[in-house]
Amino acid sequence: MKSRLVPRRSAGRVVLLAALLLAVFGGLALNARGGVERLVDYLALQRTPSFSVPAGWPQPVYDFSNNPITDAGFALGRQLFYDPKLSRDGTIACASCHQQFAAFAHYDHPVSHGIGNQNGKRNAPGLFNLAWQPQLMWDGSAHHLELQPLGPLANPVEMDQNLPDLLTRLRADAEYPARFAAAFGTPEIDSQRLLRALAQFTGTLVSANSRYDRYRAGDTDALSVTEQTGLASFRAHCASCHTEPLLSDFSYRSNGLDAEPKDPGRSTITGRDEDRGRFRVPSLRNLGLTPPYMHDGRFDTLEQVVEHYRSGVVDSAALDPVLRGGVRIDDGERDALLAFLRTLDDPAFVHDIRYADPGARR
Amino acid sequence: MPAFSRSLLLLPLIVVLAACRQATPSLPAIQVEISHVVGAAPLVIGVALTTPAGETLSVKRLQYYLSNPRLLRADGSWQAPPQDLQSPDGYYLIDAAKPETTHFLLPAAPAGEYSGVEFTIGVDEVRNGSGAQTGALDPAHGMFWTWATGYIHFKLEGRSPASPEADHAVTLHLGGNGLQRTVFLPFAPKPVRVSTDIQPTVHLHADLAAFLGGAAPLKFAEQPLVMQAKDGLPLADRLGSLLSVDHIHHEPAGAPHRP
Numbered sequence: 073m074k075s076r077l078v079p080r081r082s083a084g085r086v087v088l089l090a091a092l093l094l095a096v097f098g099g100l101a102l103n104a105r106g107g108v109e110r111l112v113d114y115l116a117l118q119r120t121p122s123f124s125v126p127a128g129w130p131q132p133v134y135d136f137s138n139n140p141i142t143d144a145g146f147a148l149g150r151q152l153f154y155d156p157k158l159s160r161d162g163t164i165a166c167a168s169c170h171q172q173f174a175a176f177a178h179y180d181h182p183v184s185h186g187i188g189n190q191n192g193k194r195n196a197p198g199l200f201n202l203a204w205q206p207q208l209m210w211d212g213s214a215h216h217l218e219l220q221p222l223g224p225l226a227n228p229v230e231m232d233q234n235l236p237d238l239l240t241r242l243r244a245d246a247e248y249p250a251r252f253a254a255a256f257g258t259p260e261i262d263s264q265r266l267l268r269a270l271a272q273f274t275g276t277l278v279s280a281n282s283r284y285d286r287y288r289a290g291d292t293d294a295l296s297v298t299e300q301t302g303l304a305s306f307r308a309h310c311a312s313c314h315t316e317p318l319l320s321d322f323s324y325r326s327n328g329l330d331a332e333p334k335d336p337g338r339s340t341i342t343g344r345d346e347d348r349g350r351f352r353v354p355s356l357r358n359l360g361l362t363p364p365y366m367h368d369g370r371f372d373t374l375e376q377v378v379e380h381y382r383s384g385v386v387d388s389a390a391l392d393p394v395l396r397g398g399v400r401i402d403d404g405e406r407d408a409l410l411a412f413l414r415t416l417d418d419p420a421f422v423h424d425i426r427y428a429d430p431g432a433r434r
Numbered sequence: 435m436p437a438f439s440r441s442l443l444l445l446p447l448i449v450v451l452a453a454c455r456q457a458t459p460s461l462p463a464i465q466v467e468i469s470h471v472v473g474a475a476p477l478v479i480g481v482a483l484t485t486p487a488g489e490t491l492s493v494k495r496l497q498y499y500l501s502n503p504r505l506l507r508a509d510g511s512w513q514a515p516p517q518d519l520q521s522p523d524g525y526y527l528i529d530a531a532k533p534e535t536t537h538f539l540l541p542a543a544p545a546g547e548y549s550g551v552e553f554t555i556g557v558d559e560v561r562n563g564s565g566a567q568t569g570a571l572d573p574a575h576g577m578f579w580t581w582a583t584g585y586i587h588f589k590l591e592g593r594s595p596a597s598p599e600a601d602h603a604v605t606l607h608l609g610g611n612g613l614q615r616t617v618f619l620p621f622a623p624k625p626v627r628v629s630t631d632i633q634p635t636v637h638l639h640a641d642l643a644a645f646l647g648g649a650a651p652l653k654f655a656e657q658p659l660v661m662q663a664k665d666g667l668p669l670a671d672r673l674g675s676l677l678s679v680d681h682i683h684h685e686p687a688g689a690p691h692r693p
Contacts, residue, residue, distance in 0.1 A: 343663055
């Protein structure tokens, strides 16, 4: 019996293997490009981003040594970021107002759009390179990456969720205790673990692969002649606040939007009158992907933004001195500048599936 | 001689060493107990009291942080535990409505005499900017401004007929950097002794009348609502008068404690 069965089984295995190989190579041959791409995507999906400082960049502010990135920690942070369970009524996730295709800004929304169809107060900014930001939010209210989520979580027009209730909900969840155990060793869920998991996701959102970056790295073909002219113009007129390479100096300034600001901005945090109407200088990275612009999303297009600096700057006590009287950019320079600003987009970042919704079908 | 037998010879030495270790008893840490009072009367949550300004107040919530304790030695030097930014040790969230929060042990200190203790009332600036914390510093305790990130050092909530706010609410939240205050509480009339056979307990009074009173007693008719660092700053110095040492116990270590 045995001697008869063994060769038979082996023969079966060979047939199976052959069929499998045929299926794989046949499939690849039929649809080589799509198949390879899918395979690459699949493999990338299995990877956790490592945090590294791009060449020529300063050291980050956020210290990952207290919160080492792990596969399970990053995956948990990603899951939490995309999970509407984090809001009081289960309708709003972080990702609701921070969409990857818009470099994690809220596409086409002047202000964030929260629970119960309520409008927020300010424009949801893109999320990238947060580990370099000394403070977060337009007014700098969050002075640590880990603590930032507490703002939108608690805000009654955003997620309206109190922290103890959220922790209770996550502890009772079918999945989360096991995921916290995988990330932190035990299934306990507390606010530190919640916030650190989120920071493993938000802190690794690094965008440093625009054409501008490739040009900086020495690839002179990465920018056209016009775009290079625009870069020179940018360096002359914009880079004193939008400091390279992060394209922000992370200071708080008034850029002359209103004589009497409706939003007190930075002064809410500092209590100083001179900070009324001052907001954080935003990074210009991914600019073409993150309309509308300004803290209140008042400008839909980059043309409007540049025109504001040319002709729309309104004087006030808080106005930044370098903007007094507007910025002198002639028409030709403006077109080159606009062309350059569009080279700051990082398509690889917005298509990186490691940052995509883990529940979404591809 | 086989190795096993040789190691047997070490056995008595091991036993003696182990016995010596066991013979060194741990030093009792100084216990702090806090009674919440209004002048001479105990503070009772939800029961009306009269403030130094002559207004009526019913306290719903009185919570505050004590942190960074350090002890003054008889020779004028300080005894302070090392700071670990990842640990909530040395941070105490006191809640007048929760008896379990009104007593705690100070970090271990060597045997000797101590003439006083210093606390920060509130959460210091360094810790305020050190990311997600645990224990007493867990933001889930509600002592945290999420819209202007930072700890609330001191929270007094209640109702006063004098308050013009809706429901006559009184809300004093002192938070943000610059509003922390450091207090030194001398141990009187005698220093506190730390030794193996004694359990020292320092009994503090947290006097709401002292906080609200002073040269210009706080009037809820004029200031019922403080929820920003800017508005709280003029009140922050009042934190310095909240605490005082009422009395000190030295009892045999291990004996049941009598408050």
